[in-house]
Amino acid sequence: MSEMINNREYRQKVLKELIRELHNGKSVDEVKPKFEELIKGISVSEIAEMEQALIMEGMPVEEVQRLCDVHAAVFKGSIEEIHRQKNPEEVPGHPVHSFKLENVEIKKLVENEIKPQLERYKNGDTTVSLKDLEGAFKKLWEIDKHYSRKENLLFPYLEKYGITAPPKVMWGVDDEIREGIKEVNKILLSNDENKGMLLEKAEETLNKVVEMIFKEEKILFPMALETLTEDEWVEISRASNEIGYCLITPGGEWKPARADVAEKIQKEGIQPSENKGYVEFDAGCLTPEEINAMLNTLPIDITFVDKDGAVKYFTQGKERIFARPKTIIGRQVQNCHPPASVHIVEKIVEDLKSGKKDHEDFWIKMGEKYVYIRYFAVRNEKGEYLGVMEVTQDIGPIQKISGEKRLLSDD
Missing domain, CATH: 1.20.120.520 (nmb1532 protein domain like)
Known part of the structure; x- marks a missing residue:
């Protein structure tokens, strides 16, 4: 029975049966045991997905709504708790x-x-x-x-x-x-x-x-x-x-915790270049304006998260793959992702920081785009960990390249 219960198609079938039984006059108490067994050990999100699938198949919302009272009767203690580090x-x-x-x-x-x-x-x-x-x-x-x-x-x-x-x-x-x-x-x-x-x-x-x-x-x-x-x-x-609010006044304005990047830089003892506004590199020097323009011209998205997990920088090219508001600067990288995927982000950072890996790659379809996402550990010349760099690119057009191009384009 447990093997069948772990089968999503089976769960969908049972949900339909339960809704049909409710439609035909069975009481909440009569269908409750079967529903309780069905959802044992699964999350709220999976139940929502199952109901969503029924509606996508054409079942009227009013019929799915019959499950509401069964939910209320069963949910106490029957769905595994979703553990979050922060509340x-x-x-x-x-x-x-x-x-x-x-x-x-x-x-x-x-x-x-x-x-x-x-x-x-x-x-x-x-x-x-x-x-x-x-x-x-x-x-x-x-x-x-x-x-x-x-x-x-x-x-x-x-x-x-x-x-x-x-x-x-x-x-x-x-x-x-x-x-x-x-x-x-x-x-x-x-x-x-x-x-x-x-x-x-x-x-x-x-x-x-x-x-x-x-x-x-x-x-x-x-x-x-x-x-x-x-x-x-x-x-x-x-x-x-x-x-507006119902019967209450909220307890103040909620502001998520985030680091002040400018203050963080000062505390780390990093001072602006005194070399006439130039920033010196291992091979050459550039003005901040040149650096910013160059990075924003790259046909890729770059985001840098420092060694403490704070988002410190991201490029702003013309064609962005993932929209990022400037409000993410200073935030912990875990808080920039839905809680359901936080464990993946934390694992990536942990592996790169510990030296277990130097990079981690993913590739996903997003509409017409084929997105290549790469995470690199950033280390100084002594091998000390400085943070993580995320590089994102639409590689769809690159994959279509064939043959050779040796002549200038007309336009």
Whole structure:
């Protein structure tokens, strides 16, 4: 059985069966054991990929959405933890930290204020004011800001990495919650009080709110933290203020830790050349302007990471293969990659730094480009490690070369 469970095609087949069983009326408790066995030992991302594949095959989002309640019932303790060396989501101001703070306040509002009032109202307590309930549900409508930031800031980045199924499913549930709050408010505002309808719609909506908190914190946020880069979290953080927050004020502006390269250079005792602005090399000397222009003219991308792991420099040629904002200068190289690939970066640096390897090469297809990526250990004449140089080039045009060219081109 375990061999079959490790087979992705088998998992896809079982997922389809589970969705079909739910569609045909089986309860969450009835399908839960099979789902629990299916996902044993796999990550959140793989489950998301499986659901994504079902949608790509043509299964309606609404059908995949039936799994949401099964997720919530099973995920506690059934998915292996994703271990990260750092927990940026614990830093005040980080988007996930703000999302979680909001969830705490949302849950307080639901569990400590709204549900107790509804329970007393249900039991015929005449001291319960519908005006108070109306005010509480108006306060709950603040959740729209929480969902809007999630949908308009976080989801687009996930979709960039091909993760579209979970956002679609979750957005659908968000809209159901919004609609539920609107309907409750409409009943509360109407003169024709319908106690049964009010209680039914309110309880249904509040349960979805609480379930969504669980799904976000156990599924969505871990998946996003595993996937997004630090720069992408910075962009989400900057754009969040435009939409606003739900029931909280964020705990300050989140800024990722990064080295001040200019200050670092001074501390290392490196001073600008006093030779009339020239920089002396083993063979000749050049001005900084000449050096910068030469490096940016090369038909390759070069990035240099110093011995402490800080990004210190990258070229800015006309045709870039990988876009790099200047904000990466001074950052630790691990933070420039999605967490899911950090272990590869760390292994490369470790092998080059230790002397186990002098270089490591990769080649990948990127659309029409055939990209050759090389990592070199940079050492001084004494053999001391100075850092890593990454050289990236589109070798597709080079591979197409044949014969000889001895004449000048006309243009």
